[in-house]
Amino acid sequence: MSETVPDSERVGLIGALPAPLRPYASLIRLDRPIGTWLLFWPCAWGTALAGEGFDWRLLLLFAIGAFAMRSAGCVYNDIVDRDLDRRVERTRLRPLASGRVGVRSAWTLLVALSLIGLAVLLQLPRTAQVVALISLMLVAAYPFMKRWTWWPQAWLGLVFSWGALVGWAAAEHARDWPALALWLGSVAWVVGYDTIYAIQDIEDDALAGVKSSARRLSGGVRRGVAILYVLALAGWFAAVWLVFPDPVALLALLPVAAQLGWQAMRVDPADGAGALALFRSNRFTGLLAFLAFLTVGLSAST
Numbered sequence: 001m002s003e004t005v006p007d008s009e010r011v012g013l014i015g016a017l018p019a020p021l022r023p024y025a026s027l028i029r030l031d032r033p034i035g036t037w038l039l040f041w042p043c044a045w046g047t048a049l050a051g052e053g054f055d056w057r058l059l060l061l062f063a064i065g066a067f068a069m070r071s072a073g074c075v076y077n078d079i080v081d082r083d084l085d086r087r088v089e090r091t092r093l094r095p096l097a098s099g100r101v102g103v104r105s106a107w108t109l110l111v112a113l114s115l116i117g118l119a120v121l122l123q124l125p126r127t128a129q130v131v132a133l134i135s136l137m138l139v140a141a142y143p144f145m146k147r148w149t150w151w152p153q154a155w156l157g158l159v160f161s162w163g164a165l166v167g168w169a170a171a172e173h174a175r176d177w178p179a180l181a182l183w184l185g186s187v188a189w190v191v192g193y194d195t196i197y198a199i200q201d202i203e204d205d206a207l208a209g210v211k212s213s214a215r216r217l218s219g220g221v222r223r224g225v226a227i228l229y230v231l232a233l234a235g236w237f238a239a240v241w242l243v244f245p246d247p248v249a250l251l252a253l254l255p256v257a258a259q260l261g262w263q264a265m266r267v268d269p270a271d272g273a274g275a276l277a278l279f280r281s282n283r284f285t286g287l288l289a290f291l292a293f294l295t296v297g298l299s300a301s302t
Helices: 004-008 019-027 034-052 056-085 103-121 126-148 152-160 162-170 177-208 213-243 247-266 272-280 282-301
Strands: none
Touching (some): 034 162, 034 282, 247 272
């Protein structure tokens, strides 16, 4: 069997680190920044749509916080899932599952990353702090969802989209309905792209008894992703309309709609490698959406 993870630690960014640090860098997915991007973008969207898109201090705080909390989430997820990970080909050589990092060391790293996240949190306005803290209950429960429900991706959607509410609150905007619409659209987006991601593990998940939306949708996964992306766009169109009720403003989201449509058409439940590429393309979706919300937010504030 291919030793994929150890090989990846000997090349690239992780390979440049001293050997004792490589398993820890792998544990926080240092060489896979896509998760940080996907956690960051909803935060940036909330700030941009509220008319504060060029507040570089806020964006920098969100970027640092997204890196720290995504890394902490990976460590926590791997602690909880280390036994399941040993039974899935793609994850069996993760540092905790393979024994290259001990559980106690992983908890120490998790605490350190959480302290970085706390430092970022304390720089935000009080309302944003409260909104962010509420999400911790959702984060703590996420790793267990794949054992209890066929839709753990829906729970991830709640978690990874929460930044939209935090970003809006950080801008100290008075109206809340646009933020709610933005968040709901983001939830559907996350469920859609994480369903694509889960295609990689359909066979191994079935053997290990792990539930996922990709397994539940089975042959209908392309249609399911398309419906989720339509719901995402509906939420985002509603958010834009609530901020700037002008049909022209809705045109800003057309590039996002085109990119999501391209993804939905290319989904193939039998193509794991293609699924990973589609999943990663959502960092570009996030950028397109940010530019759209930035345009609308700045237009509404002038």
